[in-house]
Amino acid sequence: MAKPLVAIVGRPNVGKSTFFNKISGKRISIVEDIPGVTRDRITADAEWLGHEFTLIDTGGIDPKSDDELLSQMREQAETAIELADVICFFADARDGLTEDDKDVANLLRKAKKPVLLVVNKVDYLGLNDNLYEFYELGLGDPIGISSVNMLGFGDLLDQIISLLPDEIESGEPENQPIQLAIVGRPNVGKSSLTNMLLGVKRTMVSDIAGTTRDAVDSLYTDSEGIVFNIIDTAGIRRKRAIEDESLERYSVLRSIAAIRRCDVALLLIDANNGVTEQDTKIAGLIQDEGKAAIVIVNKWDMLEKETGTYEKYKKRILEDLKFMTYAPILFISAKTGQRVDTVLSKVKEVYEIAGKRITTGVLNDIVNDAVNDLQPPLQGGKRLKIYYATQSGIRPPSFVLFVNEEKLMQFSYQRYLENYFRKSFDFTGTPIRFILREKKKED
Numbered sequence: 001m002a003k004p005l006v007a008i009v010g011r012p013n014v015g016k017s018t019f020f021n022k023i024s025g026k027r028i029s030i031v032e033d034i035p036g037v038t039r040d041r042i043t044a045d046a047e048w049l050g051h052e053f054t055l056i057d058t059g060g061i062d063p064k065s066d067d068e069l070l071s072q073m074r075e076q077a078e079t080a081i082e083l084a085d086v087i088c089f090f091a092d093a094r095d096g097l098t099e100d101d102k103d104v105a106n107l108l109r110k111a112k113k114p115v116l117l118v119v120n121k122v123d124y125l126g127l128n129d130n131l132y133e134f135y136e137l138g139l140g141d142p143i144g145i146s147s148v149n150m151l152g153f154g155d156l157l158d159q160i161i162s163l164l165p166d167e168i169e170s171g172e173p174e175n176q177p178i179q180l181a182i183v184g185r186p187n188v189g190k191s192s193l194t195n196m197l198l199g200v201k202r203t204m205v206s207d208i209a210g211t212t213r214d215a216v217d218s219l220y221t222d223s224e225g226i227v228f229n230i231i232d233t234a235g236i237r238r239k240r241a242i243e244d245e246s247l248e249r250y251s252v253l254r255s256i257a258a259i260r261r262c263d264v265a266l267l268l269i270d271a272n273n274g275v276t277e278q279d280t281k282i283a284g285l286i287q288d289e290g291k292a293a294i295v296i297v298n299k300w301d302m303l304e305k306e307t308g309t310y311e312k313y314k315k316r317i318l319e320d321l322k323f324m325t326y327a328p329i330l331f332i333s334a335k336t337g338q339r340v341d342t343v344l345s346k347v348k349e350v351y352e353i354a355g356k357r358i359t360t361g362v363l364n365d366i367v368n369d370a371v372n373d374l375q376p377p378l379q380g381g382k383r384l385k386i387y388y389a390t391q392s393g394i395r396p397p398s399f400v401l402f403v404n405e406e407k408l409m410q411f412s413y414q415r416y417l418e419n420y421f422r423k424s425f426d427f428t429g430t431p432i433r434f435i436l437r438e439k440k441k442e443d
Contacts, residue, residue: 003045004164005256007056007080009108010090011100015120018147019090020044020057023157043256045288051161056080061104081108083257086163087115088156089139093122093130097137105137114163117142118156123149177219177229178351181258183286184233184268185278189298192334193268194218194232197343222344233258255282263354263395264292264347264429271299271313271331275320283321290396292354292430293327294346301333326422328429350429354395358425363389363399370420376413384408387439396431402439409436 008016024044046055058080081087089108091101108115119131122144134142143159145152182190198220220228233255259265265286269279286293295317303309310331318325328346332339358366367389376384385404392400399421403409414434421432 003052003054004085005056005080005083006046006053006086006088006160006164007058007084008088008090009058009061009081009104011061011098011104014090014092014095015147016090017057019118019120019145020055022147022150022153023055048157048161051164053086053160053164056084061100061107078107081111081113084113085165086160087111087113088118088160089115090118090120091134091142093119093127093144096130097133101134102137105139108139115139116156116159116163119144120147122146122151177227178264178347179231179262180228180347181231181255181262181265181291182233182268183255183258183265183282185270185276185282188268188270189334190268191232193266193296193298193332193340193343194230196334196337196340197230226348228344228347231258231262256285259285259289259291262291264294264351266294266296266343266347267327268296268298269317271297271303274313275317280320283324287324287431290431290433292350292395293324294343294350294429295321295324295327295329296343297329297331298334300331301336301338324431326428326430346429353426353428354397354430356397356425356427357394358391358397360390363391366421366424367401367417369424370417373420374416376408377410379408379410382408384410384413392435393433396433397427398433398435400435400437402437404438406436406438 008020010016023046043054043056046053061078087108089104091097117134117137117139119134119142122128122131123146128144131142131144143152143156145156182193184190198218218230218232220230222228267279267283267286269275283293283295297313297317313331314329317329321327328350330339330342330346332343334340367386371386382405386401387404388402390400392398401409417434418432421427
């Protein structure tokens, strides 16, 4: 199941990024004493008392500003609010309650999401008296913390996990459309591909990056009666004051939303640019969410070719996306329709593979073969033993391995097992998961 989303929002310079960095355990957001330096939303996975969730750090919300950059940051924050399961609304104990805080609170009330009122910079006991005025916002009891000193973090995290949605194991729905997300950087041809697949012009297409403002869902039934829900993910309006890099980073949040609800993700890459850092980031999201994937190289018709161009290009993609070498690669032109007819057939193929179940007997035979072919390495005089294996889920295919000691499973050996499974069962297009469980060997 996808991790719940927890959005950190508030006006600029109230310490959101400091909190985010402390929780995530690494300095990801830029933190300075200048309002608005966190220009792009950043995400990181977090865990508290066995509960996992994803934090979204946002740029500050300045409801009244007409400044292009602050307006852009506000739009990112509003998108995070829209997608979040829980919202942490940050205010500043030293500044006290401001009119901007009241405006942000009004925005959050409209979202109708669980909101925790977090008053930051309560760095010493004397500032606790400053909490009372925040009751005026009508958002419940203020939670006083100090991001710098990590005071009050336990209470806040307890509150966060108490509001997280219950985990629901998704069953195998019958007669449901295949959810197909088309993701990628702005202006790589997502809407053009959607239109070509549908055969009708349903979304606006232009040469301006991000003319698709919101994710657009379109149902399509193929000749075999298979129904697809095609999700064309959003871009963003081009604004002169914002650099292209910021526009590309913004697309990640919409991609997260589409990836989380899809069965298969199509990662579109512009043939003229190759795999960019942003493409790698979106590919990582697909991998982390356990979704089946196909890499689509679009605008292939625009590339000058010579003998061996196809092979060299494919090799370069596999090198750049080495953590996703299981994904098929298709070379198309959404503009001319070149090889677009191969896309949905490949989607059906990887969708079925991602739903594959392996019988327990066959699974354990393969595990035994893998161990016999290559024994786990010795560590401190001990060797990993795999007693038993069973499949615990699909999409992605997930396998529980009962072992003597989890810590004896080295990353390299787990990768060996994954490759052995792929060679034995054909898991083209889908990640696979291993879950380790310790089990003492019975006498």
